Amino acid sequence: MEMLFIQLDKSLEVPLYEQIYNQIQRDITEGKLPVGMKLPSKRQLGEFLSVSQTTIELAYGQLAAEGFISSKPRKGYFVQAIEELAYVQPAKLKYRPASKEQEKVSIDFSPGKIDTGSFPFTQWRKYARDIIDNSSEHLLLLGHPHGDIELRREIARYLYHSRGVECTPDQIIVGSGTEQLMPLVIRILGEDAAYAIEDPGYPLTHHVFIHNNREAIPIVVDEEGMDVRALQRSEATIAYVTPSHQFPTGTVLSASRRTALLNWAASREENFIIEDDYDSEFRYTGRPIPSLHGMDKGGNVIYLSTFSKSLMPSLRIAYMVLPPSLLHRYEEAFIHYSSTVPRLDQHLLSRFMADGYFSRHLNRMRKIYRRKLQSLTDALHPYAPKVTYSGDEAGMHIIITIHTNSSEKALTEIASQAGIRVYGLNGYRKLPVDGPPQFLLGFGGLALIGIERAVEKLMDAWSIQKSDGPLS
Numbered sequence: 001m002e003m004l005f006i007q008l009d010k011s012l013e014v015p016l017y018e019q020i021y022n023q024i025q026r027d028i029t030e031g032k033l034p035v036g037m038k039l040p041s042k043r044q045l046g047e048f049l050s051v052s053q054t055t056i057e058l059a060y061g062q063l064a065a066e067g068f069i070s071s072k073p074r075k076g077y078f079v080q081a082i083e084e085l086a087y088v089q090p091a092k093l094k095y096r097p098a099s100k101e102q103e104k105v106s107i108d109f110s111p112g113k114i115d116t117g118s119f120p121f122t123q124w125r126k127y128a129r130d131i132i133d134n135s136s137e138h139l140l141l142l143g144h145p146h147g148d149i150e151l152r153r154e155i156a157r158y159l160y161h162s163r164g165v166e167c168t169p170d171q172i173i174v175g176s177g178t179e180q181l182m183p184l185v186i187r188i189l190g191e192d193a194a195y196a197i198e199d200p201g202y203p204l205t206h207h208v209f210i211h212n213n214r215e216a217i218p219i220v221v222d223e224e225g226m227d228v229r230a231l232q233r234s235e236a237t238i239a240y241v242t243p244s245h246q247f248p249t250g251t252v253l254s255a256s257r258r259t260a261l262l263n264w265a266a267s268r269e270e271n272f273i274i275e276d277d278y279d280s281e282f283r284y285t286g287r288p289i290p291s292l293h294g295m296d297k298g299g300n301v302i303y304l305s306t307f308s309k310s311l312m313p314s315l316r317i318a319y320m321v322l323p324p325s326l327l328h329r330y331e332e333a334f335i336h337y338s339s340t341v342p343r344l345d346q347h348l349l350s351r352f353m354a355d356g357y358f359s360r361h362l363n364r365m366r367k368i369y370r371r372k373l374q375s376l377t378d379a380l381h382p383y384a385p386k387v388t389y390s391g392d393e394a395g396m397h398i399i400i401t402i403h404t405n406s407s408e409k410a411l412t413e414i415a416s417q418a419g420i421r422v423y424g425l426n427g428y429r430k431l432p433v434d435g436p437p438q439f440l441l442g443f444g445g446l447a448l449i450g451i452e453r454a455v456e457k458l459m460d461a462w463s464i465q466k467s468d469g470p471l472s
Contacts, residue, residue, distance in 0.1 A: 111441075151350040195215065198221050205276070222251075225246055237272070244394070275302065401438050424439055
């Protein structure tokens, strides 16, 4: 029996037994210790390395548990054959960050940003303080898989009064974002479902269909919304739409097409509509556009919405309303699932809604966003007829059209070089189209006093001069 040469470094944070284990394991793997070789006893190796027998016992125990050595009663420890383990020491891969330079952005016209400075922190902090208390210890346990009943009741009440959606709390499923709820819907609709999507449309939803191996059929959007005749000619069985404020064009689905779409859904048992009502709270002219769900008499509409725009994107609370025909399917498919939204957050939001703060916050934000929209359109007026806009009746962005010979890609790059981030409309299309470049200009995250200057900088970058013509 040979003594093992093992180097120990007591200054390292790695425990001594682990250092011994690592070196013996490496020597066995590399063939330096032959199969059948007897290892020193725990006492002998401990004395040789000036460590306790307990340290050696821990190292030997780990080696034996992994099959590198075996113990024979009253004989000692022996090296095992390891060929059958097919052990390969993996090469360490070094992470090499992308060499892409950090884009310097001073102005961001993102359609997804909100006015964070107007968030009601005082009230929110009060409810958070009340919730995080010993009296709420029951909220540390798992709750109802659909979401806690307190929040679902408040959502049902809010939907009835604001969107004309009549539903019971049992029909509501609370989840952490639309992208988490959509795969659940896809699963209960079955593998044979074919999905019609708006083109242009919301790219994240398009990816959800792709990642779940579902066919997504692009249906063109015009000034009246999704072309329902094209939908009828397609093989689609499910239509995903944003009827109240189409994303990204801002178009409202016309009354005739709403009726045609609901009739299409009612024509076959397997047909359904997924209505994404993502920012219906923010409409600035005329009466609120009724939801499709509120018009549906046959239980053919799955209603989706979120608190991302109305409160904050990071809250990660969305919800869907399932028709009775799909609710049973959902409960059977996901009987063992738990809600993905923390119960503390659910109860904080439900109290915020129950006490009327949510409604007051929405009323305040409508006024703020209306002023921002007005400032944005006022700033664009002097650039007509070179620049026109649309989609200004609702939401937190508009579409501008640049009447120029330059391409959308070229104008995006020019703006980027000036530190301005804009979002071309073709980036939201599955089937890009030719024509004048069009861009989404979001105003939610811009400071009111900075909007006019932001527009001026963008137009300067594009070498578009002011004129006296009216903007249409």
